[in-house]
Amino acid sequence: MLTSLYVEGDTFLHRQRPGAKLALILVFGLALYFTELLAVQAAAVAVTGAIYFALPMPFREAVQRLKPVLFTIAVLAIFNGFVLSWQEALVSTLRLLAVVFLAAAVTATTRIADFMETITWALRPAERLGIVRAADVGLALGLVLRFLPDIFGHYEALKQAHAARGIAFRPLRAIGPLIILTLKDADAIADAIDARGIRGR
Amino acid sequence: MTTKDIVLVALFAAIIVALGFLPPITLAFIPVPITAQSMGVMLAGTIIGAKRGAASYVLVVLMVAIGLPVLAGGAGGLQKIMGPTGGYIIGWIFGAFVTGLIAERLVHDGQPEVRQYIGFFLASIAGGIIVVYAFGIAWLCFSTGTPFMKALIGNLAFVPGDLIKAVIATLAARAVLAGYPMLPSRA
Structure with a gap:
C-alpha cells in the first residue's frame, strides 16, 4: 500500500550519500534564489529536468509523480503573471521547477533505509x-x-x-x-x- | 516520552496518513473540496495535545521527506516540501503544537460541554488555520515572489472549507474526550 518512491538503478545520484544529496538541494536551491537572471534559471531547469527524466523509470511514471506539484506551480505561474511582470513570474516559475526536479530526483534515488541512517546520524547531537x-x-x-x-x-x-x-x-x-x-x-x-x-x- | 507516548504519536501519524485515503468531499457552496487529511492538524492538537501532536506531524513530515507517498492522493517526496506549498507542510508541525497548547489550557474535565466545544473550536482555528497559513503564505511568497497581500487574498478561498473542518474536528475531539480521554495526560 505504501510503496516508497525509490526507483531501482545505478546512476551517479544513486551512488551519492543521502546527506550529500540533501546538502546539494539546499545549496542549489539557495543559489537560485540569489539570482534573477532568466538564462540561469532556464539552464537550471534544463539540467535538473535532464537529470530527473533520465532516471531509470518510465516517462509516464516520472510525469505522474510530479503532477500535483506541477499543477500548483502552473496555477501560481498564471496568478503571478497577473500580479507581477511576466519576467518575474517566469523567473520564479523556472526556479521552482528546477528545485522540484532536483528534489524529486533525490527522492527517487535514495532508499528509505539510507535516509533513516542519515537521520539517525543527524540526531546524534540531540x-x-x-x-x-x-x-x-x-x-x-x-x-x-x-x-x-x-x-x-x-x-x-x-x-x-x-x-x-x-x-x-x-x-x-x-x-x-x-x-x-x-x-x-x-x-x-x-x-x-x-x-x-x-x-x- | 514514555513508550505509550511514542505509540500514541505513531498511531496518530498513521491516522493522519489514513485520512489522506478518504475521498474528498465537495460542498456546493465552497470553492475547494474538503480533504480529511488537512483536518489532521486540528485533530492531533486537540486529541493528543501539543507535544505529542507536533511529534506526530514531525513523523509525517519525515515520511514525506524520505519518499513515502503519505500525503492525500498518494503524494510525497522532497519535491512536496521544496515546492511552493511546502510551507503549509512544515506549518502543520507548529499548527498542531499551537492547537494542542490552546486546547490544553481551555478544555478540562468536568466543564460544561459547551465550553469544551468552544475551547476546541478556538484552538483549531488558531493552530489549524492561522499558524498553518502563516507558514504556508510566508514560504509561498518567498518561493514564488507573489506579493503578500495577493497571496493572503488568494488564501481566503480556503477559509470557508477550513472553518467547516474546524467544526468537524471540534465534534470529533469532544467525542474522543468523552469516550477515551488522552488530552489531560499530555506528555
Missing part, C-alpha cells in the same frame, strides 16, 4: 543532549507502517456496523469513533514493546 532517542524515531516509523492497515480495517468495520443497522455512513462523522478504535490499542502495544525490552534500558 540524542547526546537527551532531547530525543534516534532509535525511538525508527521505532515510531515502524509502528506507523505496521498499524496503517489496521486503521483501514477499523474503517471498514465501522462502515459495516452502519450498514448492519441500516444507517447512512458518513465518512467525516466516523472520524471520532475511528480515532478511539485506533488509540484504544495504545496501552496494549506499549506494554508489548516494553515486555520485549525493545527500547532497552
